[in-house]
Amino acid sequence: xxxxxxxxxxxxxxxxxxxxxxxxxxxxxxxxxxxxxxxxxxxxxxxxxxxxxxxxxxxxxxxxxxxxxxxxxxxxxxxxxxxxxxxxxxxxxxxxxxxxxxxxxxxxxxxxxxxxxxxxxxxxxxxxxxxxxxxxxxxxxxxxxxxxxxxxxxxxxxxxxxxxxxxxxxxxxxxxxxxxxxxxxxxxxxxxxxxxxxxxxxxxxxxxxxxxxxxxxxxxxxxxxxxxxxxxxxxxxxxxxxxxxxxxxxxxxxxxxxxxxxxxxxxxxxxxxxxxxxxxxxxxxxxxxxxxxxxxxxxxxxxxxxxxxxxxxxxxxxxxxxxxxxxxxxxxxxxxxxxxxxxxxxxxxxxxxxxxxxxxxxxxxxxxxxxx
Amino acid sequence: xxxxxxxxxxxxxxxxxxxxxxxxxxxxxxxxxxxxxxxxxxxxxxxxxxxxxxxxxxxxxxxxxxxxxxxxxxxxxxxxxxxxxxxxxxxxxxxxxxxxxxxxxxxxxxxxxxxxxxxxxxxxxxxxxxxxxxxxxxxxxxxxxxxxxxxxxxxxxxxxxxxxxxxxxxxxxxxxxxxxxxxxxxxxxxxxxxxxxxxxxxxxxxxxxxxxxxxxxxxxxxxxxxxxxxxxxxxxxxxxxxxxxxxxxxxxxxxxxxxxxxxxxxxxxxxxxxxxxxxxxxxxxxxxxxxxxxxxxxxxxxxxxxxxxxxxxxxxxxxxxxxxxxxxxxxxxxxxxxxxxxxxxxxxxxxxxxxxxxxxxxxxxxxxxxxxxxxxxxxxxxxxxxxxxxxxxxxxxxxxxxxxxxxxxxxxxxxxxxxxxxxxxxxxxxxxxxxxxxxxxxxxxxxxxxxxxxxxxxxxxxxxxxxxxxxxxxxxxxxxxxxxxxxxxxxxxxxxxxxxxxxxxxxxxxxxxxxxxxxxxxxxxxxxxxxxxxxxxxxxxxxxxxxxxxxxxxxxxxxxxxxxxxxxxxxxxxxxxxxxxxxxxxxxxxxxxxxxxxxxxxxxxxxxxxx
Numbered sequence: 017x018x019x020x021x022x023x024x025x026x027x028x029x030x031x032x033x034x035x036x037x038x039x040x041x042x043x044x045x046x047x048x049x050x051x052x053x054x055x056x057x058x059x060x061x062x063x064x065x066x067x068x069x070x071x072x073x074x075x076x077x078x079x080x081x082x083x084x085x086x087x088x089x090x091x092x093x094x095x096x097x098x099x100x101x102x103x104x105x106x107x108x109x110x111x112x113x114x115x116x117x118x119x120x121x122x123x124x125x126x127x128x129x130x131x132x133x134x135x136x137x138x139x140x141x142x143x144x145x146x147x148x149x150x151x152x153x154x155x156x157x158x159x160x161x162x163x164x165x166x167x168x169x170x171x172x173x174x175x176x177x178x179x180x181x182x183x184x185x186x187x188x189x190x191x192x193x194x195x196x197x198x199x200x201x202x203x204x205x206x207x208x209x210x211x212x213x214x215x216x217x218x219x220x221x222x223x224x225x226x227x228x229x230x231x232x233x234x235x236x237x238x239x240x241x242x243x244x245x246x247x248x249x250x251x252x253x254x255x256x257x258x259x260x261x262x263x264x265x266x267x268x269x270x271x272x273x274x275x276x277x278x279x280x281x282x283x284x285x286x287x288x289x290x291x292x293x294x295x296x297x298x299x300x301x302x303x304x305x306x307x308x309x310x311x312x313x314x315x316x317x318x319x320x321x322x323x324x325x326x327x328x329x330x331x332x333x334x335x336x337x338x339x340x341x342x343x344x345x346x347x348x349x350x351x352x353x354x355x356x357x358x359x360x361x362x363x364x365x366x367x368x369x370x371x372x373x374x375x376x377x378x379x380x381x382x383x384x385x386x387x388x
Numbered sequence: 389x390x391x392x393x394x395x396x397x398x399x400x401x402x403x404x405x406x407x408x409x410x411x412x413x414x415x416x417x418x419x420x421x422x423x424x425x426x427x428x429x430x431x432x433x434x435x436x437x438x439x440x441x442x443x444x445x446x447x448x449x450x451x452x453x454x455x456x457x458x459x460x461x462x463x464x465x466x467x468x469x470x471x472x473x474x475x476x477x478x479x480x481x482x483x484x485x486x487x488x489x490x491x492x493x494x495x496x497x498x499x500x501x502x503x504x505x506x507x508x509x510x511x512x513x514x515x516x517x518x519x520x521x522x523x524x525x526x527x528x529x530x531x532x533x534x535x536x537x538x539x540x541x542x543x544x545x546x547x548x549x550x551x552x553x554x555x556x557x558x559x560x561x562x563x564x565x566x567x568x569x570x571x572x573x574x575x576x577x578x579x580x581x582x583x584x585x586x587x588x589x590x591x592x593x594x595x596x597x598x599x600x601x602x603x604x605x606x607x608x609x610x611x612x613x614x615x616x617x618x619x620x621x622x623x624x625x626x627x628x629x630x631x632x633x634x635x636x637x638x639x640x641x642x643x644x645x646x647x648x649x650x651x652x653x654x655x656x657x658x659x660x661x662x663x664x665x666x667x668x669x670x671x672x673x674x675x676x677x678x679x680x681x682x683x684x685x686x687x688x689x690x691x692x693x694x695x696x697x698x699x700x701x702x703x704x705x706x707x708x709x710x711x712x713x714x715x716x717x718x719x720x721x722x723x724x725x726x727x728x729x730x731x732x733x734x735x736x737x738x739x740x741x742x743x744x745x746x747x748x749x750x751x752x753x754x755x756x757x758x759x760x761x762x763x764x765x766x767x768x769x770x771x772x773x774x775x776x777x778x779x780x781x782x783x784x785x786x787x788x789x790x791x792x793x794x795x796x797x798x799x800x801x802x803x804x805x806x807x808x809x810x811x812x813x814x815x816x817x818x819x820x821x822x823x824x825x826x827x828x829x830x831x832x833x834x835x836x837x838x839x840x841x842x843x844x845x846x847x848x849x850x851x852x853x854x855x856x857x858x859x860x861x862x863x864x865x866x867x868x869x870x871x872x873x874x875x876x877x878x879x880x881x882x883x884x885x886x887x888x889x890x891x892x893x894x895x896x897x898x899x900x901x902x903x904x905x906x907x908x909x910x911x912x913x914x915x916x917x918x919x920x921x922x923x924x925x926x927x928x929x930x931x932x933x934x935x936x937x938x939x940x941x942x943x944x945x946x947x948x949x950x951x952x953x954x955x956x957x958x959x960x961x962x963x964x965x966x967x968x969x970x971x972x973x974x975x976x977x978x979x980x981x982x983x984x985x986x987x988x989x990x991x992x993x994x995x996x997x998x999x
Contacts, residue, residue: 232605238739239603264605268735271903271991273607310905370747373591373755374510378502380594382472384861 035077036129039070039217049074051153051213056352063326065319065349069140070148070217071133075155077126078188078212085120087113091192091207100201106194117189122181130184131177134216141218145175147286149350150183152190153213172249172293173219173286180216187214220348221286223339224307225250226260229355230267230320231330236358238330240273241265241317245308247298248283250334250350257295258282261307265317272313279303312337316347323352330355394418394429394855398481402849405842408482411447411805413454416480434479434486435854438974440687442931442951444483444846446802447839448782448809449688451571452775453478453485455578463582464864465490468512469504470586473864483843484851489864512587516758520584523762527580527769531677534573534777539566539784541791542820560817563788567813570781571806574774581770588759595756598748602740607900607991609954613963614733614753617761618726621768622957625681625694626938628674629701630718633708635670639663642709649706649920651698677773683916683936686771689802693776694936703920704939711942718942725964763955772935785809792816793829796836803839804832890979893997898948898973900993901959906946906968910984912977913940927988929980933958941965946988948976948995962990970995 032049042050042058049055054072061067082088094109138146150171169190171183190196191212200207226245231238244260246252253260258281264274280298287294308316316335324331334351371379398418401408409417419425445453461475474490492498512519540559549555596611636642641664644657658664675695683700684691694701708718733753740746786801794812795801801809812828819826911926913919919940922928928944930937932951938961941947945967947958952971962969968990976995980986985998 235604237603237605238741239736240605266605266607266610266903266991267739268732269610269903273605273900273991275992370744370751373751374506374513376598376748376752377509377590377594377755378471378506380597381470381590382498384472 033076035074035080035126036133037072037074038133039067039072039215042072048155048211049076049213051075051155051215052353053151053153053351054213054215055153057215057217059326060323060349060352063322065323066345066347068218068220068348068350069137070215071137072153073130073184073214073216075211075213077129078214081122081126081188082117084123084126085116087116087120090116095197095207098197098201100198103194103198106198110192110194110197113192114189117192118182118185122185127181130181130216134177134180137216137218147173147175147219147221147291148180149215149217149219150174150180150187151215151217152187153215155211155213170251172251172284173291175291184214184216188212217350219249220336220338220350221340222249222336223247224312225334225336225350226253226308228316228320228333228335229330230324230333231355231358232264233355233357239267241267241320243308243313243316243320246280246283247302247307248285248296249293250284250336251293252282252284252295254334257284263308263313265313267317267321270314270317270321272310275306277304277306280307308337311343312347315344319347319349323349327352327354330359332356391433391854391856391858392852394434394479394481394486395420395426397852397855402482402845405482405845408842408846411483411803411839411842412445412450412480413805416450416478418479418481429479430856432477432488432490432856433854433858434488434856436851437485437487438851438853439951439953440685441485443688444843444849445480445485446689446843447805448802450480451574451806452578452687455575456582458575459578459582460586463586468509468587469501470509470864471498471501471505476864481851482849483846484849486851486855488856491859509587509590512584513591513755513759516584516762520762523580523583524769527577527774530573530577530580531769531774531777534570534577534774534781537566537569537573537781539563539570539781539788541788542817558821560821564810564813564817567785567810570778570785574778577770577774577778581766584759584762585766588763591752591755591759592763595752598752599736602745602749603736606736607954609899609901609903609959609963610732610736612954612959613729614736615756615760616729616960617764618722618729620761620764622764622935623720623938624768625678625701625935626704627720628678629704629939630708632667632671632674633705633712633718636667636705636709637712639667641667642713645702646706646709649699649703651702654702655698680773680776681768681936682772682776682934685932685934686767686775689779689782689799691775691779693772695776696780697917700916700919700936704936707939707942720964768935785813789813789816792820792826794826794832796833800833800836803836803843890975892999893975893979894999895997896948896970896973896976896979896995898970898976898993898995899952899954899959900989900991901947901949901952901954901956901969901971902962902967903991904946904966904968905987905989905991907985907987908945910948910980910982910986911944912980912982914977916940921982927986929976929986930958931977932956933961941967946986946990947971948973948980948986948988950974950976950978 037050039054039057040061042055043062044055044059046055046058050072057067091113094112098105098109138144152169169187171186174180174183191210197207200210224245224247226243227250228241228243230241232240232242243263243265244253246258246260252258259278260280261278262276263272265272280303282295283298284293284295286292320331320333323333331352332355333349336348336350338346338348395418418429457476457478464470465474472492474492477488477490479486492501540562542559542563546558592615595615596608599606599611636645641658641661644661644664645654647657648654658668679694679701682691682693683697711718737746737749740749782801783798786795786798789795789801789812790798794816804812812832815826815828906927908925908927910929911922912929913922914931916937919937922940922943924943925945927946927948928940929948932949933947934957941961947962947969949956949958949971950973952958956971958969959971968988970988970990970993973995980997987996
């Protein structure tokens with residue numbers, strides 16, 4: 017039995033207040049427990065999508081840490097009667113709270129549990145001190161606020177248990193950015209009731225990575241899949257640091273309808289000496305090379321189509337192509353969430369009320385076609 | 389959009405062609421001596437119909453342009469009363485045809501046309517299948533009449549029975565009448581051609597419009613795929629070749645059939661063999677009517693049929709025999725094609741979010757599927773079958789003119805207008821009756837030589853894609869179909885034309901006709917008679933393809949054409965074979981040479997040339 021399979025099988029079903037769960041122990045119903053990101057990763061694993069393995073520190077686990085360290089009480093006191101408009105005060109309180117979260121001791125049991133899960137993850141991946149991405153995973157109640165924080169709180173290529181622990185704390189502390197606090201005050205959420213989860217996921221050693229929308233972000237066309245890609249980790253694409261390569265794929269037939277190869281001056285990758293994630297210039301001779309080959313584009317689009325079908329709505333997907341694995345099994349989905357911009361628009365009817373073909377043709381003739 | 393003034397273009401006469409106007413009907417000229425007409429011409433928008441006329445028209449070949457000028461216009465404007473448009477006006481510069489849809493400008497008049505249109509067009513849409521069956525009868529009767537039409541030679545002495553039976557008519561009169569009948573049959577055939585065509589296009593165009601509103605990125609080739617028929621009769625000639633290949637193997641005469649590339653040799657060998665004669669019987673059955681298929685589009689006198697050029701179908705049969713000997717299947721993957729069409733339709737339909745939209749989709753799809761087979765099938769009856777017979781009947785007329793010294797060669801007849809031929813026949817017939825020499829023996833050969841020179845100069849000229857004043861909207865369905873093809877393609881073609889040296893061009897743009905990417909060696913075939921040179925896996929580069937090219941597709945890896953849209957033969961056949969096609973590149977046969985390495989991307993419509 018492989019290490020990976022063992023890791024899944026030997027674990028008893030986690031209790032509802034467990035501090036830690038593996039992604040495969042979650043599904044889409046677990047948003048409250050592990051946040052949107054991690055529950056979605058669990059769901060993807062269940063539908064058979066290739067997802068890098070990992071675990072989540074649950075909302076219960078995070079809350080327990082804040083409670084045990086006495087931080088929750090202090091937060092309550094500090095945020096009492098604070099004014100959402102008072103930016104200076106907000107900043108001050110935020111930095112106090114975040115300082116506490118990032119420095120106060122964590123219960124040794126929780127530390128051990130996280131370190132042990134991390135060790136098992138490394139064993140599963142057959143690497144000593146597996147490089148991981150540590151990300152906050154927000155729960156639905158606090159989605160907009162936490163997603164501000166969440167966007168900023170992604171730590172890449174973290175290796176070793178100490179590093180993981182440190183960055184887990186940082187992710188938790190992202191709940192208390194001045195912006196998130198102000199948002200909750202305005203929305204009337206209790207500061208102590210909001211919860212966060214943190215995902216720890218094996219990092220793909222990305223040759224190329226990027227994002228994929230299962231509709232056209234420009235016009236909402238659901239018959240296409242749009243892929244943006246650059247060499248290295250997907251962060252350079254997500255952050256808008258480069259103009260990525262851009263592909264439009266026909267969702268029905270999976271053929272590539274548009275290819276725009278951009279000049280990609282930088283990419284985000286790991287510095288092997290320092291073992292840190294850095295932004296590096298792309299060698300001149302590779303800048304204009306297509307960063308994702310046609311077969312990979314089609315395979316990725318096919319995966320996107322399956323994910324959309326499973327969720328029953330257009331999706332926004334982050335993906336990476338692992339350079340250590342052979343073609344045909346090297347595309348990983350790092351994240352998938354519902355697309356919101358076009359999907360949430362009320363379905364507007366093109367035809368108004370369906371008409372007979374004859375009436376439609378007449379109307380078409382009368383309005384004619386614009387020359388451009 | 390700014391375009392040149394038609395009369396400015398017209399004023400720049402190519403040296404040595406002065407007086408060319410007499411080669412075409414006078415109403416085709418842009419005028420300066422009629423203020424009212426001149427103002428109308430300046431305000432109108434004219435675009436070069438490069439889709440139908442990649443080359444300047446020979447004077448006689450103008451007949452089909454006149455025929456559709458009349459037919460399309462009358463159906464729009466006088467029969468179906470299409471509310472916002474009248475007909476399509478025509479002009480000509482240097483042998484190239486420019487067309488312009490004429491709008492109904494008065495809102496009240498448009499409104500008053502609506503109920504008539506709904507009643508009249510509605511009747512056709514509602515009774516489409518019945519009326520189309522009727523059409524087929526009318527069309528077949530017209531073709532039979534044409535086939536039976538006799539063009540009598542002029543005898544030194546009339547038969548005795550003219551006297552005995554008191555006929556009271558001479559062969560001279562019969563010849564004049566037969567020529568009129570021939571022309572009238574041609575015009576009649578084109579009356580039928582447009583009876584359904586514009587309504588068919590309208591249903592297709594507005595279905596396309598609707599689907600593109602739902603899915604702005606949908607390639608037109610996918611929309612065409614949803615409505616394309618499977619048992620289209622344009623495939624039948626190719627099916628006949630396959631049957632003949634199987635039959636040859638069955639009878640054991642395949643060796644004889646493949647013994648030479650020359651039909652006359654093969655025929656001789658077959659006639660000498662008992663089984664061979666049996667095969668020849670199968671052949672003669674297949675020929676009627678399927679070998680009337682043209683080796684070109686059928687629009688021009690130089691498009692000969694399989695019957696005229698038996699080497700063409702012979703190469704096709706040989707290709708299929710070869711495939712059968714290798715154990716390969718030559719059957720069309722009909723089930724696969726149908727399954728794929730249905731899958732694509734269902735998937736797009738499932739992507740429609742709104743219930744009313746889905747209903748509208750079903751309604752328009754149903755209508756388009758009803759009318760589209762006509763759009764595909766009429767081609768065989770009119771442009772292939774009728775035209776092939778017609779061109780040869782005209783050659784019979786030409787042979788008579790040659791006999792009487794008016795023409796130096798049969799093929800010179802195409803340099804005369806149809807009304808000039810009538811005049812020449814009168815000249816010949818009266819001179820024959822009188823017993824003198826026709827006047828035309830001295831005038832026509834000289835004029836024809838001069839016209840040949842003019843045609844050569846016209847061929848060198850590049851017609852501007854559009855002239856006049858562009859309107860904001862175009863409402864005429866036929867123009868929309870044409871414009872859809874030309875608007876984008878002309879811009880791409882113009883870009884290529886701007887590159888001075890064709891040797892430096894590394895990319896051509898056309899329409900993605902069938903998706904996929906293939907790299908391979910180019911083989912330029914200007915006519916179907918050259919497809920015998922094709923080797924397995926090569927990329928066929930052709931001006932355009934037609935059903936008689938079908939066997940070539942069994943060999944090639946991809947196809948690139950100069951002319952054609954997503955409904956063109958090359959696009960449809962490549963989709964069936966699952967190989968890429970880029971159509972309507974404008975210049976492929978001029979820029980690409982056999983042996984060049986190409987990369988054909990049938991999704992984006994790009995052809996890269998490795999230099």
